[in-house]
Amino acid sequence: MTNHFGDVVGHSKVIFIIGANSAAANPIGMKHFLQAKDRNNAQLIVVDPVFTKTAAKADHFLRIRTGTDVALVYGLMHVIFKNGWEDKEFIKTRVYGMDEIKAEAMKWTPELTADVTGIPAEQIVQIATILAKTKPATVVWALGITQHSTGTSNTRILPILQLVLGNMGKNGGGCNIIRGHDNVQGSTDMCCLADSLSGYYGLAEGSWKYFAKSWGVDYEWLKGRFAAPEWMQAKGFSLAKWWQGVLQEETTYSSSPVRALWVQGNGITSMSQQVKIQEALDKLDLVVLVDPFVNEAAVLTNRKDDMYLLPAATQFETEGSVTATNRTSQWRSKVVDPLYESKTDHDIMFLFAERFGFYDEYTRAMKMAVKDRELQPVKEEFVWPDDACREIARTIKTIGLGGWTPERLRKHQENWHMFDPLTLEGKGPMKGEYYGLPWPSWDENHPGSPVLYDVNTPVTAGGMGFRNRFGLEHDGVSQLADPSVSVKDSKIAGGYPEITKDNIEQVLGITLTAAEKEKMGANWKVDLSGIINEKCLAAGVAPYGNARARVKVWQFPDPIPKHREPIHSSRPDLVERFPSYDDQKNNFRVDVKFVSEQKAQEWVKDFPTMLVSMRVVNLSGAGMLERTSKYLSHLTPEMFANIHPDLALQYGLRDGDMMWLHAPQGTKIRVKAQYSLTVTPDRIALPYNFAGVMQGVDLSDNYPEGTKPYTIGESSNTITNYGFDIITQIPEYNAGLCRIEKA
Incomplete structure (x- = not known):
């Protein structure tokens, strides 16, 4: 989170939730969103393929076709750019690469976006108008955004939307990614x-040497723990x-x-x-x-x-x-x-x-x-x-x-x-600190940083610019913030680079002693002496610099986010226009299929129903903890799939009948059909919180005596379609296909 729940309650006028069902996955967060509606008259916009309990509280519900989040956001930005509603000053002074984003967005007319996403064109215009005209707006997401073969692009396009709107580093704005569990x-x-x-x-090697020093161990000893030196700097299996x-x-x-x-x-x-x-x-x-x-x-x-x-x-x-x-x-x-x-x-x-x-x-x-x-x-x-x-x-x-x-x-x-629940500010003996010391909390006197990238707050009170991580320039363009963007009370006007041993005297305008130079680390990230951090705070400077937010990541397969159809797409007519990535060699020590799997056959012919995963509020993860509680188990006593009555009747399924769900990789699960109008007749939704049954086979005998939960069931992940994110390798849980068969 760049901000926090209390900040949403205190300031947000729009809450844009996409790929998250907070009412089931994070009820505490949902409470704050409802408080923001009551307190600020905040508009709640929910984007989801399923009409969830969160969607039931929305002012605007957008039912999206799974795997088209990038397309939707480009469609919103198309309307914003076309009308000149973007925050031009913010983009000019604090962002790099936005011209390429704008060029891509201008291709995504409301009509094209509607065709790809399934969201009506007039609703796309309506939501874009609300986002542009109502400030501040916060964007909220969770696993429904990350769990795709394009998950990295999804998680990039949403902050880009906030940069376009100038909502970053602002109270009530930012990107608030919600976690399903503490820690x-x-x-x-x-x-x-x-x-x-x-x-x-x-x-x-530099990082390993820093940790070897931090751990008090010899670097050569640490390197010797690996089968061969080259594995020390290579990714492991994911x-x-x-x-x-x-x-x-x-x-x-x-x-x-x-x-x-x-x-x-x-x-x-x-x-x-x-x-x-x-x-x-x-x-x-x-x-x-x-x-x-x-x-x-x-x-x-x-x-x-x-x-x-x-x-x-x-x-x-x-x-x-x-x-x-x-x-x-x-x-x-x-x-x-x-x-x-x-x-x-x-x-x-x-x-x-x-x-x-x-x-x-x-x-x-x-x-x-x-x-x-x-x-x-x-x-x-x-x-x-x-x-x-x-x-x-x-x-x-x-x-x-x-x-x-x-x-x-x-x-x-x-x-x-x-502590104040809206601002996190401490009172009485806790005055001058924010609750929980939200990182960065630079040293033992720093109060924490409740809102990231806020240049209107001094560094010593939690302010900072964007981090300088990728050099001082790219393609001849400075990566530092404009001279007009200074962090409040900083001794440095405008942007500046991350602080190192080599540049600290020049950047901060100070002179170090010989003893300080001897004990100082090479840069702020590896300086165990604490000298760099101390000098930076004294100058009102965040040690990681004051740079531009880059919307172009030149090292990635897609330097700017692009819509790519899910690997098992429900729209084969769009696959040729928006294909997946080329197959990948040696990421996390394995090869990964993308376009070869996508084009192996026209998957939707044999697997015509979209497959969506969901959470239920009383279970988490595989449910191995909660299903040992008879009270929680009573709420969901068996595995099920939500299916629209019209779709169920195509297969002769009554409410409560058992059905087989078949996946493209040849796997299947046997679950109960549960009639529900929360899904449309082209998709089903099923929880991922069960285990203990595998492709119709009861595994009860595998539980040690006395440990079997009160309820067991098929795991939805038995039929989760093949697919992994191009960067992180997170599975594509949320954009698959299946075939239904009456059991």
């Missing part, structure tokens, strides 16, 4: 991913396609097949291609599953040995911080000690490190601190979780976690009632 943002910030280090540091590394059915790029799998705190059954996952689980030499409840992967596999279930403690049995969807940190205190044989996640990992012989290296950083401007050992034993918190605070510079000390976070927990 999803925290796990992202810590980068539990295959292509980056914690804090979004890349896999380059969560979406790890099974390909096991099965080796398609081309892979690794030193050997994957032979062991360790799953901790993740629902493998929430991934697509469940049949392939089952095959991979069966083939592995070793499977270890760490969870408070039986991970559904243990039920999905047919293996009878070399699988271990380790009982992990719950959040109530441990202590530490979680990061909320709005970039704020919240401290949690332990309620009870771990029950029975369960252990906390960190204790399990400590035992792992001990058995594999690197415990000292694994824990060393928690016994270190910056003293006399240098990181050095300061104690013999660490205190959990305090010293882990301190390690994160001093190490993760990229998003500014320097202020997140355990003392400050505990103080916020103890005084949460002293």
